Structure formats: C-alpha cells, structure tokens
Amino acid sequence: MGRPLNPVLIAFAIAVLLFVVGELVSPGFAAYSQIINVLRVSSFLGIIAAGQTLVILSGGEGVDLSVGAIVTFGAIVASRVIDGQDAMVLWGLAQALAAGLALGAVNGILIAYLKVPPLIMTLGMASVVKGLSLVYTKGQPSGRAAPIMVRLVSQETVFGIPGILWIWLALMVALTFILRQTTFGRSLYAIGANRQAAYLSGVPVKRMVVAVYSLSGLLSALGGFFFLGYTQSVFLNLGDRYVLPSVAAVVVGGTSLAGGAGGYVGTVVGSIVLTVLQSVLVTLRMEEAGRQIVYGIVLLALLAAYGRQYRLRQ
Amino acid sequence: MPYLTMSGVRKRFGGVVALDGASFAAERGEVHALLGANGSGKSTLSKVLTGVVAPDEGRIEIDGQEVRIRGPQDTRKYRIAAVYQELSLIPQLTGMENILLAYEPANSLGFIDRKGLERAVLEVAARFEQALGRRIDLHRPVETLSPGDQQLIEAYKALARQPEILILDEATASLRQAEVEALFQVVRELRDKGALIIFISHRFQEVFALCDRATVLRNGQTVGTVDLAGVTEKDLVDMMVGRGAVSEVREAPTPPRDDVVLRVRGLCGPRLQGVSFELRAGEVLGLGGLQGQGQSELLRVLFGAEQASAGEIEVAGRRVVFRHPRDAVRHGLALVPGNRAREGLMLGRPILENLTIASMHRRRRGPGFLSARREKEAADGAVRSLGIKIGHLSGPASTLSGGNQQKIVVGKWLLNKPRIILMDDPTKGVDVGAKAELYRFIRELTQEGVSVILNSSENMELLGLSHRVLVMYEGAIADVLEGDDLNENRLVAAAMRVGRPA
Amino acid sequence: AQPWTVGISNGFVGSEWRTQMIENFLRAAEEYQARGLIDRVIVQSADVDINGQIQQIRNMIAAGVDAIIINPNSQTALDAVIEEAAMRGVIVIAVDQAVTSPDALNVVIDQSEWARISARWLAEQLGGQGNIVVINGIAGHPANEDRWDGASEVFASYPGINVLTVTHANWDQATGQQVMANLLATYPNIDGVWVQDGMAEGALRALLASGRPLPLMTGEARIGYMRLWNELRESRGFNTIGVVNPPGISATGLHVAMQLLQGRELRPEVLKGNTLFVPIPYAVTADNFEEIWSAFADYPDSYSLDGWLTEEEVQAYFK
C-alpha cells in the first residue's frame, strides 16, 4: 500500500481537476479572472471554516453549527454601525468581532463547564442568535457596507488579486504558525488527541475549549464582515449557507472529525474544492435535481479517495 | 503433532515489523507461557490467532488441519478465546451483557433468551466466586467497576466462551494477589479438562507458578521453547533480551537528605481518609498495600487532578492548594499516571509533542511562541538521557513499544525539572530491560535530590526502590515500613492487616 | 363571535419581506381593534418546517381564532390542517402563496402574471433578439414554478430570444451573486438576465464586478436595489424593471377575512376556483423611476415597495 497520500495534496489535485473539467464543459471557466473569482468566493467559506477547523481539532466531538447565525449577526452589526461610511469601518468591525467573540464564548462555557454536547449546544445557539438578529433588527436589517470594504473584496491589486485573498493568505500563514509554533497550538492538538493526558500534563483543558469556541465565533463574525463587503447589504439568512459546508470543507481538507490531527491549509484547499464544485455544477446545463445528485456523488467520491477510516482488522 | 502450530507468521505495521516469521506450537492440557520484551510481538501473535490481526504471511494448524481465521467471528468454530491486554469490554454494557456478547443464546428470530443468558453467565461467575470469596455486581455497566473487576469480567468473558484454546495476555496486570490465585485456580481446572492455555506475563513468579513450558519471542522471531522445570529466571531473561541486561533492584539506595519537600496533613478526599506524611529531598516513598486502597487517588489529589475535601499540603514549607495539575506543575510536581495510553500519551501526535507538552511554557517566548529548534533540542535531550528507542521525533507516539512509551511519559516531566515525581505503577506491562533502566533512572534522580512517591503493584519493586513504604488501607495509612521492616513478609502482613485489630 | 380573534401564521423569518408583511397585518388589525371588531391578534412568526407550521395552525385553532391568515410553507402540505380548521368554522386565508385546499381562500397576486410583466419587458427591450440567462428561486417551489411558467411562456413566444441556461439561487442574494459570476465566466455573450426578487441585487453586483458592459436585466422593487439603479442609470445607462410584489397582501387578506366574518359573500365572478387574484400594484421602470424614487429614497434598503387594498376596495369584491 505504501505511505498514505497526503490528503491536502489530493484535495488540491481535485481542485485543479475540477477547474479542468469546468474548462472542458464550458470554455472560459478556467480563465485567470474566473479562477480569481472562485477563490474570492472560497475565501468567505475559508475564513468561516477557520474557526470550524480549530473547533474540530480540539476534539471532544467538537463542531460548531452556530457559525452561520454568527456570520449573519456579525454582518448585521457591522452593517448597522458602518452604514456606508469608511470612517466607521474599524469601529463596526470591532463591534462585530466583539459580538462574535461573546457568542462563541457562551458556546464554549456551556460546552466546557456544563458539558452540553457541542453539536447540540451550537445548534441551539444558532437559533438563539437568529432570534437575537430578529430582535436586534426588528426584522429589518439596516445600513450597508462601506466603499472601502467593497474595494477590499472586489478591487484587484497586484497580479489582479483582490485584497481579500491577501488577507486570507495572511490568515492561513498566521493560523498555521499558531497551530505549529505556539503553546496555544500545541495545547490545542493535545486536547484534541487526548484530553485526559493533556489535562494531566498541565494543559488548561476547559479554558482551551472556551478559547476555541470563542475564536470560532470571532472568525465567523470576521467572515460575516468580509462577506458584507461582497454582498454590500445584509439579509437575515446571509450566513445560513455556511453551516454544514464549513464542516465539509474541514473534512475534505483532511482534518479528522475525531480531533487532534489536521490543519488549516487543508481547510483552505477544502473550501476551494467545494466552491469550484458548486461553480462547475452551475455551468452544467442540467436540472436542479440532477445538480444535487451530482454534488452528492462527487462529494462521496472525494471522501472515499482519502477520508476513509481505519480498518477494524489490522 | 502438537494441537496448535503457528509457523512463519509475519506482520508489518507500516514501517514496524511486529512479527518476523514467528512460530509457536503447544499441546492440549498445558499452560504455555509466551514471553518476550515489550514490543517483541506477543500480543500481535495472539491477535493473529484470534483474528484481530491479519498476518501478512503464516500458517496456522489446529489439530493437524490448516485453518484460515479471517476475523474474530471465525474463532468460534475453533473455540479460541482471549483475555486481551487492553480488555475488550464495552464500557456502557453491564457485565451480564458483556460476558456472552456475540454468543448470546437466542431464538431462531434472533431474540435474546434472557433467562438462558443469565443462567450461562452465572454459571461462569460461580466458578470464580468460590475461589474469589466475593461476587462482582454483574448488573452494573462495566465502566463503573474498578480496573481489577473489569479485568476479571474480561476473564469471565473468555471462560464463558468455553475455549479449547485460551489466551491470557497480561491478564493479571490489574489483579490483586488473591484474585490472581482465583484466576489461576480456574485456569488449572480448564487445563485439567484438556484445554490449551497461552499465558503472557512480565511477572516471572506467575509464569513459574502456573506454566509448564514457555516460548520466547525476540524482535518478532521465536527464540525457542523451553521446559520451565529446567530453567531459571535468568535463563529466560537471557533468551528474551540477549545476555547482560538484568535488573539490580536490590541495591542499597542513597539515603535521603533532611529537608522536607512535601508535608501532608489530614488529607481527605475521594477515597482518602486523613492521610498525613512527610517527604524528604531525595527520598523514594513507596505506597504499598492491596491495590485500590486509595494510592492512585492520593497521587491524583497531590497533583491537583482531584480536589481534597479536607487537609493541608505544604510544598517546600509553603502551604499550597492545587486546583489544577498546572498549579502542581508550577510547584515542581510531576505525575506519571497509571494508564499511559489513556492518561499519559497523545498516541496520534508526534513523539516530539508528547515529550515537550508539559514543559513548553518554559521555552516559550513572548505570547507563547515556540522555536522549532529549541523544542527539538529539548526532545532530543530527553530521548538521549532516557535512552528512548525511537525512529523519528515526528513519528506518532503510537508507533513505540510499551516500554519506550513509558519512557516518554517520564521524559516529558524531566524537561520540566521537577522536584517531586509522583509515579503510579510506572512499570505496569513494562519488560525487564526497560524496568531496569527506569530503576536506574529513579536512582539517579534521587541522587540529585529529586523526591519520588512510588505506587507499585509489585512488591519487590517497592521494597527494592523505596526508603520508606506507606501501607495504605481503605484510604488511610495503615502502617509505615522502614529499615529492617522493609521486607516482603512485613509488607504482605501489613497490607492484609494481619495481627491487627480491624 | 364578535369581537373576533384573528391570527397570522408565518413559517419563515429569514427575509425582510416577511417582516414587512407582518407589520402590514398588524397595522390593519389595529384599525379593526379600535373599532371593536377584533379583540385579540395572534402572531406566529418563526422559522419552522411544514410540521411546525401545521402545529402553529393547530395551536391557533385550539386558541379559538375565528380567522387565520397564512403565508404557507407549502402549497399542498397544509391542506389537511386547513380542512380541520374549516370544520371548526375557522376562516382560512392564504396569502402570498396559494394553497390547493378548497377550504381556504387564496388572496394572492398572480405570480405567473407578475413574472410575465418583467419577461415581456425584457424581451421587448431586447427587441425580441438575444441570449439571456435565467436565475430562478428554489426549484420545485410553487411560486417559483408559477413564475417560471409565466416567464418561459413569454420567452417562447419570441423566437429570437435564446435562453442559454436556467439556474437556481434559492432566492438568496449572495447565491445569486455567485451564480451570476459563474454564468459570466461560462457565457461570454449575455444580452439579458431574467432574475427575480432579492437575487437581482446580487446578480447586479456580480455584473458590476465583472467590469463588462451591463446587460439588460430584470430587478426588484426594493429600496436597496433601487438605490443602485439610481446610481447606475446615469453613470452606466443602466436599464431595469422592478415589479412590485406587495407584502401588504397580508393586510388585503385581513380585510377579506373581516368581510367574511361579518357574513358577507364574495361575488362568484371574482374568484378563480378558490383564489382571489388581487391586482399587481405597479412596476417601476425607467418611465416612472424618478417620481417613485423621490418619494422613497429615505426608506431603509430592506423596504419593499408595497401596496394593499383598502377595506372599501375589498368590499367591492363582495356581494
């Protein structure tokens, strides 16, 4: 059998393959500008899935299903505060991040100290946050993105690459560094691999759990902020589309749902794969029913390529 | 023609060769020991027989017939059962449900015959209960039982399968003396009825007490089979590890210094009832008594992993309260926990991370940055000073043999320069060679003034290493042995509370 | 018995349109309350599945409502519970989305006609010639299918109009934006875009981001979209249309319910089956844009241009 192939590499190859398929089906799909466009769209999923990656790495059946609601809430807060004024961008960002952090912290505290299972806790939190959005906006979100945010997402810089992609790249480098070269990262892998051993090695397990969910909330709000730069206005189900895909992006990127193994580079590639796949399907002339079936089958094929678990017989 | 023959068995796990053409042959009606150092392939060979491990090559014959075992389900036909080293119990199921799992009497539609199940289970349990003199609650989820009782349930389970071939892979590791005796009695009965029992253990006393012959493995190959009547312990060790490496447990320890590093007064907590003692610099303080009398709990409370309900702890003359192991670590304590896979290691993570996790805060810069070079230097240092045999620091800890894994668990604390090391049965399941190295190491540490509290289930180890032994009984200190009292008779007597009012 | 209890069941809260719908309902109900015709108003507005909405309606029945206004989550799945309500003498009015139950009265705009207006506009503006792409809402959703039935019928009647592809963006602005971006990559020669509701703003943003000349596209009568329209119509000569799909339909529905409660009967000729089609208020086009924009420029972006029938107008449908 040889050494197992690196899942990140496989996922990357699949992303390339999907672009090629897209180009064959409809010429122009793999044009430089379209690649950039797909990457831009991937970046929102990628940023939101960054928090999801941390949560899943932390183990203990960790998963965050409240990311979608927090994305929306972050965007709502930012949009109301900023309301189209460049001068207010930082203040709006700060408030959105603070809100995301706080909501994530509530997740973390209830999960760590009251032992509510993450899946259920964050699912409940999703509906609470959704309710908060309704109460906060009275059902009518107001405000809009500032021009500078729009430029950040859309305007091309060096090599025709928009600012958001540089930010995403920076996030990738920073997170990878944090995961590998800081005590935080080491502790995160430790609690993901074996909470009890980590605890007995002096790692503050519960605080880590709280920190990880807080960060996930923060990154979701950040994703919401950037996404606002893309859509320019908010609506109440802005973030819903990201909930399960963020989990899928992490898994497609080779991070184990069991925790303690994987990394953010994989998630980046996973986000790209899922986004390209969606794009290819849009370009196919096909009934919606057929698109859904193809999406499911391709996803299964992808998982079967490397997402398989151990054999019972060794 | 032997009843069971295994020949030319090869098995490779990724880069690790576990079995390299091993062979094994044994007869009905004997208890046959399977010996070897940690990682020599004993468990793997057993698992090939029970179908859990698929050999790359090899031939198995039972009763002269070549057999193919494609999985544990096939073993039913050949009446093979095993007590696995890691146990094979389902934690949430009760003893009753575990014991005949997959062998439940059922009607033709697959509905379980509860009465029949209960009858069959109680029959097996009865065979032990007589020898044991007590009964285990079979209606509780097994996860709520003590490790010893879990191991006994695992034995019930194997026996309930009415095996012709029974494998006991370190089946006595968590058992008390009396329970070991009970198990042996049942095993002997089974042998007398003509079954073949394969017995794996690192405890030579047990091997000599129970077995007729022994087959020795080294590095996945069979060194030979000997009649135990004609060999000594030393002969076996030579076969296992090659000549030379014998433990020197009984060497006089250097006396401790006078300064008290740890003072405990009236400590109460989970399973603890008013424990008081003092620990001096460079002292090895043993914790003796029957297993499960609060020794592990004492270590956990001292380490902050469990909270005391009353009592005081002073470290280096200062009163301390540890709410978290981290607090204890800051005060120079270290804990080598009893179950390394469960509590000591992050098996899927690299060896390097396992070694550095407990001390990384010492090397961090700024807000927790770590330098890859310094982490590697630190890990290399630990590997060198403990003589850990590893492939590469970036390989996962799961690829190491038991003894080397244990060294990692010790090694991670050395990097933290602890003043007090709490050890909970550190040589459980560790082979003679690794044991000897660990003993040597404890010596070296105490010479440097480090103190050790050692809980051990092996009396010789306790007596050989400790300056004093606290004998625990039901969460309290029943006796303190030192000087001439440090001998096995006194220790056993104290543990059983012989000659004392109860 | 008078004074009556009325309820509204809304099973989806993800859109501002729905919020506006609820507000319209409440405003209309207040007037009746002031006149002593209604004593209690029950609002159920939460994201629920079809089962959840059935539960909502049953709860209202149990709470003793006399009339229920429903914006149904399904065209067919509420039929059985509506029958239950009718059997207990409760008047059921479905608004926005029609239901198939014969026991309910649908008070809706004609979705097919609504779609035809913008499709016709697009085809005319293109001079009956050109390639268009379509971004629909949720495949299989009855309103979507009705709309597409109407629009595709119009396009079929123009042989020069070539529908390149039909995609779905689930009535979601951001998905519309992404789908449009993908369409742009695939089809170099798009002359027109037929897209409905909030997805239009997303599609427009994708078109803007592409840097290509703006094709003709259909849009929506919502302030956010119109603000963009206003900016672009001079700078880029942008031309579009927004057909009003009024959230005020809930108020119209309430007026109808009140007439029924007061024992009046609908004139049979206004009904088509069990459906009362109310007129589509109007469409915003280049012709009337300025006039409308000057009146609404201060409204929040999420506000949809609205319209409802007054009590008197509704009375005209009754005998």
Next chain:
Amino acid sequence: MAGSVLQTANRGLWRSVWDRFRVPAWVSYVLLAAAVGVNASLQPYFFTLYNIQSNLNTFVPLVAAAVGQTLIILGGGIDLSLGAIITLVDVVVVTLMEGSIERVPLALAAGLLVGGLCGLANGVLAAYVRLQPIVATFATSFIWSGLALWIMPRPGGSVPRAFYRGYRDVFLGIPVAAWIILGIIVLWLILKRHRVTRYILAVGGDERAAYATGVPVAKAKVASYVLGGLFAALAGIGIVANTASGDPYVGGPITLTSITAVVIGGTRLSGGAGGAGGSIAGAMILSLVGNIVFFANVGSYYQELINGAIVVAALALAGIPSLRRRSL
C-alpha cells in the same frame, strides 16, 4: 507495546470520565412532564380531545424520526440525511398513491422499501467504505433530495381522503396517532430484546472491542442505518398522513431536530448508551416548547430567541445531574 493495538478502544473508557454527557433518561421524562404542565397551565383547553389529538398528530413524524436517529446514534453513527430520506419517502408514497385507497398498501410498502434502501446505502458507506458518517450522510442528503425533486418537481399529488382522515380518527376512544406512537414504543421494546440492538449498542460503545469479541461490527452498523431508514420511512408516511400531499422539501429540517430530541432524551451522541424511550420524550418536549412559546404570548420578534433559549436551557439543566457522576 501495551495498550496500543486497541488504543482507540480506550477512547470509550476515558470518555466516560471526561466527555460523558448523558442526560439520564428520567430527566427527559421529568422535562416532558414539566413541559406538559406548563403548556396545560398556559393553555385553557389543553386536555380537550381535539387538542390532544392535534398535538399527537404533529408529534408522530418527529417521534418516528427520533427513534430512527436514536438507533443510528446508538451504533456510533449519525444520519444527516434522515430528513432527506423522509422527503424522498413522502414523495414516493404520494406519487404511488395516486389518490386511490386501493393503492395505499403498495405505496406504503414502497415507502418503507425506499427508506430501508437509503439506510442501506448510508450504512454501507459508513461500515464498508468506512466514511465518516457525519460527512457521508451530508453528501447522501443531496442525493436523496435530488431524487425527491426529480420524482416530484413541484408539490402536489393527492392522498385518499380515507387515509388522512383515518389518521385523525379515534379508535377505541384513543386517537389513532396515539396508537401509532404506542406502536413505535412497542416496536422499540421488541427491538431492544433483539440481538441486533445489543450489537448496535456494543459497536457504539467500543467498536474495536466489539470486533475483537466477535460482534459482526459492519453488519450491525448497516443494520442500524437500515432500521433508521425504516423509521424515517414511518416518519415520511406520518407526514403524508398529516399533510395529505407530497412536497419535495418537506423533511429537511427534521434532521437536526431529531438529533436534538435524541440528546435531550438521554442518548449519548458518541453512541453506546441510551435508548429510544427518552428520544420519544425528547421529540415531544421539542414540539411542546413551540406550544409554550405560542401560548405564553411572546412577541413575534422574540419567538425564535425564546424557543432557542428554552432548548439550550433544557439541555444545560438536564446535563447537571451528569456532572456529579464524573468520577470513574
């Protein structure tokens, strides 16, 4: 190396200390009683026949789905495609019924078959292809809903009146829906005595240990998904009866609600411990929370918030007893 070969087996053990979140089943019954109590005190005519009947009618699909999800979760899996299976069954049953009462048996049989087959596919993916269930079933959910949309591109179909009227009827003084729920409970009690449930529990408790013991692990897993699919089919049929029509989106949201019901009902998400009794209570609690919010006259903007908050609070409260049992 001691402890490495079955190392993952130990996960099951150490989880028992750390990760154990299991609402004891009695807590869910207490919560159910509380929910009924609060509901009854807020709602004047709670104990009328219509009200009880209408509540039970809406409970049936979620109850059936929760039991199906329980079996899957007990076996260490999870099924994110359950709602899509329900949708597919709904659509198939309605399409085959063609509004005629004679075709009902055929349609119901086909519905069960479809549910079972979807479960079989999920089970094979989880057990033999060895994909992580949470993502594998996420992927299959697209396939099932795509198929549903393909079979029924827009809502419709007609269900014979006798069929959905029968569902709302009273039999021997007890609503038919209550009989169905009783039937589901009895079904579970029967299953509980079967070997397959024991094996499912064993696999969910510790897969490797179960394998080493000779439990047919893969088959047990597949069985759990097939049973789950069959209960999902029951849920789909319940929806057909409750809605009297077909809709290609009807089941989706049930997936996550069914998981919540299972956890409130005392089954551990990691598998191996729990049972369907609690899940049934959990499903009813969740439905009753909606009623409570309704009858408490909560303002419309706050309904969603209060609803979510009650569920989270119930989970947190329910978890407190398990905190005390932390030690081994």
